[in-house]
Amino acid sequence: MGNNFKDSILSYVQDMNRALFYHAEFGPTFGSDDITIGVxxxxxxxxxxxxxxxxxxxxxxxDDLFSIEDYEVFQIIKKDD
Incomplete structure (x- = not known):
């Protein structure tokens, strides 16, 4: 896949209380189950x-299970003019 950012998906969280969660038995979870990284x-x-x-x-x-090698998380901040 490489570094092709054209394939990226940008999505906004609808409930800020569920944006990001970390559990001791999983990696990070985005949303309720929008992306759960299990180990x-x-x-x-x-x-x-x-x-x-x-x-x-x-x-x-x-909704099938999948595996990943590594992951990166980016925060996009609106720049004030």
């Missing part, structure tokens, strides 16, 4: 899932 016994990120609940746009077209 299994091997310490790999191969138990991840997506379900649109707290963000405006759906991130994936399926």
């Amino acid at each position: 299994d016994d091997s310490e790999e990120y191969d138990c991840c899932w997506c379900k649109q609940e707290s963000y405006k746009k759906k991130i994936r077209d399926t």
Whole structure:
């Protein structure tokens, strides 16, 4: 996939109280279950899932489990003129 930002999805959270959550048994969770990064016994990120609940746009077209190698999170801040 590389660094192709044209494939990125920008979505705004609808409930700020559910924007980001960290649980000791999972990695970060965005929204209720919009993106949950799960870690299994091997310490790999191969138990991840997506379900649109707290963000405006759906991130994936399926609710199937998936794995990732790494992740980055960016905060976009509106620049005052």
